[in-house]
Amino acid sequence: MSDHKPTVLFVCVHNAGRSQMAAGYLQALAGDRIDVRSAGSAPKESLNPAAVEAMREEGIDIATNAPKLLTVDAVRASDAVITMGCGDACPIFPGKRYEDGQLDDPAGQSVEAVRVIRDDIRRRVEALIDELLLEPSPSH
Numbered sequence: 001m002s003d004h005k006p007t008v009l010f011v012c013v014h015n016a017g018r019s020q021m022a023a024g025y026l027q028a029l030a031g032d033r034i035d036v037r038s039a040g041s042a043p044k045e046s047l048n049p050a051a052v053e054a055m056r057e058e059g060i061d062i063a064t065n066a067p068k069l070l071t072v073d074a075v076r077a078s079d080a081v082i083t084m085g086c087g088d089a090c091p092i093f094p095g096k097r098y099e100d101g102q103l104d105d106p107a108g109q110s111v112e113a114v115r116v117i118r119d120d121i122r123r124r125v126e127a128l129i130d131e132l133l134l135e136p137s138p139s140h
Contacts, residue, residue, distance in 0.1 A: 005035055007034070007035040007036075007077060008082060008132070009037045009038065010038040010039075011040065011083045011084065012083070013041050013105075014043055014048075015038055015040025015043040017047070017048040017051040017105065017106035017107060018051075018117065020047055020055075021054070022038070022082065022121050022124070023036045023038040025060065028059075029125060030129050033133060037074055039068045039069060040068065040069065047062060047065060050106055050109060050111045050113075051106050053114075054115050054117075055118065058118070058122075078096065080096070082100075082128070083098070099128075103117055104117050
């Protein structure tokens with residue numbers, strides 16, 4: 001039995017909304033069973049305030065997170081890479097699991113609109129947790 005803990009990298013263009021909300025949910029729901037990272041192909045300087053507020057309503061504080069630049073090393077170190085509308089900006093490595101989740105961009109949207117995106121992200125993250133924790137871990 002491997003003690004490898006899966007690592008998930010959420011990627012969106014600005015790393016200010018979708019990927020940060022997904023990472024917040026995964027951290028809150030999976031705890032220390034899964035390592036969580038997020039990054040953006042063109043990160044903003046700060047998080048989307050509507051995304052921060054929508055997550056606060058769920059009891060998840062992402063306010064202190066900072067957008068990070070997507071790096072090849074971050075992709076290489078991840079078992080699953082979940083892109084959220086960043087298209088071809090994400091480098092592809094053989095043997096990695098990739099999923100592209102097309103989600104509306106919360107940039108410039110109201111908290112009400114971001115709640116719909118947030119709830120969709122939560123459903124996707126819950127399904128991802130089930131899949132990752134039921135799959136046999138790759139041996140290293």
